[in-house]
Amino acid sequence: MAKPSTPTVYLQLKKRVQIPRDKMIKLGDIAHILSEPEWEERLFSLELVLPLPKDGNMLVMDLMQIIPRVKKVIPNVFIESIGLQQVIVEIVGVPKKPSIPLFLLVWLLLFFGSALTIMNFHADVNMMEVQIKVVEMITGKRDEHPYLFQTSYSIGIGFGMVVFFNHLFKKKWNEEPTPLEVEMFLYQENIDQFVVAEEYKRVGMKQAKQDEHPS
Amino acid sequence: MTILTWLIEILLGVAGGIAVGSGVIAFILVLDIIPRLAQLTHSYHKVHWYEGALIVGSLVGTVSDFWNWKGSFNPLVGLIIGLFFGVFVGLLAAALTEVLNVLPILAKRLHMRNYLLGLLMAMIIGKVAGSLFDWYVFRR
Numbered sequence: 510m511a512k513p514s515t516p517t518v519y520l521q522l523k524k525r526v527q528i529p530r531d532k533m534i535k536l537g538d539i540a541h542i543l544s545e546p547e548w549e550e551r552l553f554s555l556e557l558v559l560p561l562p563k564d565g566n567m568l569v570m571d572l573m574q575i576i577p578r579v580k581k582v583i584p585n586v587f588i589e590s591i592g593l594q595q596v597i598v599e600i601v602g603v604p605k606k607p608s609i610p611l612f613l614l615v616w617l618l619l620f621f622g623s624a625l626t627i628m629n630f631h632a633d634v635n636m637m638e639v640q641i642k643v644v645e646m647i648t649g650k651r652d653e654h655p656y657l658f659q660t661s662y663s664i665g666i667g668f669g670m671v672v673f674f675n676h677l678f679k680k681k682w683n684e685e686p687t688p689l690e691v692e693m694f695l696y697q698e699n700i701d702q703f704v705v706a707e708e709y710k711r712v713g714m715k716q717a718k719q720d721e722h723p724s
Numbered sequence: 725m726t727i728l729t730w731l732i733e734i735l736l737g738v739a740g741g742i743a744v745g746s747g748v749i750a751f752i753l754v755l756d757i758i759p760r761l762a763q764l765t766h767s768y769h770k771v772h773w774y775e776g777a778l779i780v781g782s783l784v785g786t787v788s789d790f791w792n793w794k795g796s797f798n799p800l801v802g803l804i805i806g807l808f809f810g811v812f813v814g815l816l817a818a819a820l821t822e823v824l825n826v827l828p829i830l831a832k833r834l835h836m837r838n839y840l841l842g843l844l845m846a847m848i849i850g851k852v853a854g855s856l857f858d859w860y861v862f863r864r
Contacts, residue, residue: 607835612842615830619846624854627817631858640806646788647805649796656859657799658806663855665810666817670848673760673818685763688756688819689827689844696828 517587518552518579519543522572522596525701530602533559536579539570539596551582560600568598569708595708597701627666748782755819810855817851 521541528534536542537553544552557578560568572594580586631637640662644655675687686694752758758775762768787793817823827844831837 605835607838611834612836612839615834615836616842616846619843620850620853623847623850624857627851627854628858628862630813630817631855637859637863640809642789643805643809644799644802646793647795647797647802648799649794654859655802658802659859660856661803661806662810662813663852663859665807665812666814666855667810667848667852668807669811669814669816670818670851671814672764672811673757673815674844674848675764688760688824689840692824693828693831696825696832 515585515587516545516548516583517589518548518583519589519591520572520575520579521591522570522575522593524593525597525599527599527601528560530560530600533557534568534570534598536575539598540575548583552579555579555582560598564600566600566602567704567708568600569595569705570598571595571712595705597704745782749778752778755816757815757819760815760819814851823847 519542521543523539523541526539528538533556535553536555536557539557542549542552555578557570557575558568572590576588579588640655640658641651641653644658645651674689758771758778762771762774827840830843831840836843
């Protein structure tokens with residue numbers, strides 16, 4: 510048989526994975542692998558690192574760390590990386606139970622906070638005077654307390670917010686994401702970017718220190 | 725001399741109007757209320773009409789306010805217009821970024837992802853209750 514050609518491994522790092530604490534991170538956990546069948550099993554269970562408690566609960570695995578490990582398994586391998594340069598590993602401990610009292614506390618906080626802000630808003634834009642004037646425009650009579658108008662206005666506020674968040678009749682109206690879902694996604698995305706940038710900075714500093722004092 | 729004063733008055737009026745008008749439109753646009761409504765009603769191709777509605781609404785509001793228009797409609801008409809006022813203010817309040825930005829942080833920091841709907845309801849009910857309290861109790 511002829512000399513075997515260079516084996517090629519295609520690696521596609523995942524964006525973000527969750528690994529239970531005290532578990533070895535394997536290549537298969539953090540990447541999609543495509544290679545010759547005989548290598549697949551070994552690559553899949555290739556052990557990379559055991560997260561230590563001092564690493565915190567976020568770990569960034571860079572392609573530059575992963576390639577040498579793969580080369581150790583298949584020395585003359587050609588690695589083709591598709592997609593991301595790094596993967597964020599979130600080390601999850603025992604999931605924290607959300608507490609009901611805390612929820613009630615936050616609920617009340619938001620409730621009274623919302624009530625206060627809408628009252629502040631009304632005072633800010635002199636809503637009462639505007640409403641009296643609008644009712645006068647409609648009916649021709651000045652009413653110092655246009656309760657009918659104000660009640661339907663108040664209910665309208667609630668309805669408008671529900672429409673904006675579109676949480677209640679989500680399935681019925683359409684499948685597109687709500688602004689809140691988009692906001693949650695963007696928040697997570699920002700955090701991920703920050704974590705990666707911070708990790709690179711830390712690794713860079715460590716490298717610089719080692720270069721200064723070669724042991 | 726009078727004509728000069730008139731010209732200055734017109735200039736000042738137009739300048740102020742342009743500043744306020746663009747400010748109002750910018751405020752509404754920055755909150756993404758129109759795209760949201762278009763998304764909900766599948767009417768992206770009709771957004772020009774919504775633009776028109778904003779402009780006509782601003783104009784009618786200004787004119788009716790300054791000229792002290794007076795109608796003689798049934799007070800129940802006020803009920804419907806009040807509802808429209810309220811829905812719009814509700815959209816504004818919901819779209820303000822501080823509301824939208826607080827929730828993801830609460831969800832992550834306080835592990836309340838599962839309760840998000842409840843917290844949202846807290847905000848909505850709070851707004852309605854605050855508004856009713858304002859009219860019925862606070863400003864008696």
